[in-house]
Amino acid sequence: MEPFAPVRRSKDGQPIRYLVVDDSVFARKNLARIIETFGGQLAGEAGDGMTAITEYERTTPDIVLMDITMPQMEGIEAAEKIVKQHPEARIVMVSSVGYQENIVAALQRGARHFVQKPVKPEVLYEVIKYVLGEDGTVAQAAGAGA
Amino acid sequence: MELIQPFINAADAVLAQGLQCPMAMGSLSMDEEAYRRKGVAALISLTGDIEGRIIFDLDAETALRVASRLAGAELPESDELIKETVCELANQVAGNAITALNDQGFRFRVHPPALHTSEHGTQSSEDTEALVMCFETNVGNVFMNIALRYNRNHELAAAGA
Numbered sequence: 622m623e624p625f626a627p628v629r630r631s632k633d634g635q636p637i638r639y640l641v642v643d644d645s646v647f648a649r650k651n652l653a654r655i656i657e658t659f660g661g662q663l664a665g666e667a668g669d670g671m672t673a674i675t676e677y678e679r680t681t682p683d684i685v686l687m688d689i690t691m692p693q694m695e696g697i698e699a700a701e702k703i704v705k706q707h708p709e710a711r712i713v714m715v716s717s718v719g720y721q722e723n724i725v726a727a728l729q730r731g732a733r734h735f736v737q738k739p740v741k742p743e744v745l746y747e748v749i750k751y752v753l754g755e756d757g758t759v760a761q762a763a764g765a766g767a
Numbered sequence: 768m769e770l771i772q773p774f775i776n777a778a779d780a781v782l783a784q785g786l787q788c789p790m791a792m793g794s795l796s797m798d799e800e801a802y803r804r805k806g807v808a809a810l811i812s813l814t815g816d817i818e819g820r821i822i823f824d825l826d827a828e829t830a831l832r833v834a835s836r837l838a839g840a841e842l843p844e845s846d847e848l849i850k851e852t853v854c855e856l857a858n859q860v861a862g863n864a865i866t867a868l869n870d871q872g873f874r875f876r877v878h879p880p881a882l883h884t885s886e887h888g889t890q891s892s893e894d895t896e897a898l899v900m901c902f903e904t905n906v907g908n909v910f911m912n913i914a915l916r917y918n919r920n921h922e923l924a925a926a927g928a
Contacts, residue, residue: 647851717862720869738859
C-alpha cells in the first residue's frame with residue numbers, strides 16, 4: 622500500500638488519532654493499516670456501538686471510523702449518541718451498505734461523511750482531509766520535493 | 768434471477784477490487800439438494816421485502832490467501848483470521864448488493880454475518896431461488912450460495928397501507 626502525505630493536527634502537528642469501530646476484527650485491522658499510511662495513530666477500537674461510546678469517552682479521538690451493521694447497537698445509533706454528548710465529534714461511516722436512505726439517516730444523526738466498503742484508501746484519505754477541514758494539515762511527505 | 772444478479776455483480780466487484788486479479792465466473796447451478804458446506808462458511812440473513820440468506824464458502828487455504836491479499840501482506844495461518852476473512856467478504860458483497868437492490872425500491876435489513884457451521888443448509892423450494900455459484904480467482908475458488916424470496920407478508924402489508 623502506497624504511503625500518503627501524512628495528515629497532522631493543525632493545532633499541534635501531532636498525528637490524527639482514530640477510533641475504529643467495526644464488528645469484524647479483520648476490517649478493523651485493515652482500517653488500522655490504511656490509517657497508518659495516512660500518518661495517523663490508532664487511539665482505540667470497538668466491536669459494537671455500545672463499546673464505541675465508552676471508547677470515545679476514554680480516547681477522545683480526532684476521527685471515528687464507524688461501521689453501520691453491528692451487534693448490540695448499530696453504528697448510526699452510536700454516532701447519534703456520541704454527537705449528542707460531543708457535538709464536535711467527527712464521525713465517518715464506513716459500511717458496505719451504501720444506499721441513499723442509510724447515508725441520509727447517518728448524516729441526519731450526526732455523521733460527517735460516508736465511505737463504502739471495500740474501502741479505497743485514496744477515497745478515505747480525501748474524506749479524512751475534507752472532514753478535518755482547517756483542523757488538519759497535510760505535512761510534506763518524507764523525500765517530497767527532492 | 769432479478770434478486771440474484773446484484774449479488775453476482777457485487778461479488779465480482781468486491782473480489783476483483785480486493786484481490787486485484789482477474790476473476791472468472793465458474794459454475795452456476797440450482798442447488799436442488801440441501802446445501803453442503805465446502806470449507807469455512809459465513810451466512811448473512813436478510814429480512815424485509817426480500818428474505819432469505821446468502822452463504823459465502825471458501826476452503827481454509829483460499830481464505831488465508833484472500834486475507835493476505837486484502838491485507839497487502841502475507842498473514843500467518845490462524846483459524847480466527849480465516850473466519851473473520853470469510854465473514855467480512857460476505858458482509859461486503861451483501862452490503863454492496865443490498866445497496867443496488869435498495870436503489871431498485873426493495874426495503875430490507877441485512878444482519879451481521881455469522882459463521883455457518885452446519886454441514887447442510889436450505890435447498891430450493893417453490894418460492895425460494897437457491898443458487899450456488901463459483902467464482903474462480905488466482906487465489907482459489909469462492910463459492911456463493913443464495914436462497915432468497917419475496918416476502919409476501921411485506922407485499923400485502925404495503926398494498927394494504
